[in-house]
Amino acid sequence: MAAERSSAPSAAPDLPALGGRRSSYRERVADALRAALIAGELRPGEVYSAPTLAARFGVSATPVREAMLDLAKEGLVDTVPNKGFRVTEVSEKQLDEYTHIRSLIEIPTVVGLAGTADPASLEALRPAAREIVTAAAAGDLIAYVEADIRFHLGLLALAGNSHLVEVVGDLRKRSRLYGLDALVRAGRLEESAREHLELLDALLERDERAVRAVMTRHLGHVRGLWAAP
Structure with a gap:
């Protein structure tokens, strides 16, 4: 049995005053x-x-x-x-399976948004995309992940399928991104974070080929760079 970790994670999350969508x-x-x-x-x-x-x-x-x-x-x-x-532990096989399922769902769904999403709805996601970049630059991994989840689930919600969003949300909860701190130390996390802005720009340009390329590269990072313990 592992001993209790004595030190806390590095940066405290922002817990705003009660109200809004989060009630407690x-x-x-x-x-x-x-x-x-x-x-x-x-x-x-x-x-x-x-x-x-x-x-x-x-x-x-x-x-x-x-x-x-x-x-x-x-x-x-x-x-x-x-x-x-x-x-709980997450095995390499489980991480592979989660990423594979996400790619099957997210890539075609987001590519489809290039032809259907309202530009104003896409622009509404830009603050979250910028927040991801800001958190990456600060090395705040918790804020990074929270903003990343909001961005991706918000993007998928534009497809109008709540069950799809729920499935991807559950897969994201179960994943582990053990290599994020290594990317911070190497100065590479901010570069990866900017892919969210790149994706929004491609969607607004209705460029399906560019959207597919960014999404494929982005999910490849999740498994190939971040998930390895």
Whole structure:
């Protein structure tokens, strides 16, 4: 059994005042914890206590414990009696399968948006794309992942199929991007982040070939560069 990690992830997430679409700290903490899991800042096999994570988020242990129980229901962590929560392992085979399914769904769906998406709806995603670049430049992996999820799921939502968005969202939750910190150290994460802006520009230009090329390259990064422990 792995010992509890004593240090918290590097950057605290922004937990805004209650209101809007997210109605509780529990939901917001759960979102930030998912992002930390996906980014690999909470490592598989390690045990984290609710008080330790609560100190990380600057809230009481109760919403953190409740959020971790939500993540346990999603299969992202296992409960460890009297100790906390252990992050579940994701195998190389599972990562390959997740990425393959995502490519089958996302590439043709986004290519199709080149001919159907409303330009104003595409432009509405530009702030999220810029936020991804900003987070990458700052090395804020949790903010990066949270903005990346909002961008991609928001983009897929333009296709009008809520079930498709739900499936991809679940696949993204289950993935791990263990190499993100390595890309930060190598100065390459910001370059990769700019692909989101490149994708928007290609969609606005109705250039299906360019959209396919960017999406294929982008998902290749997910598996080939980021997911390797």
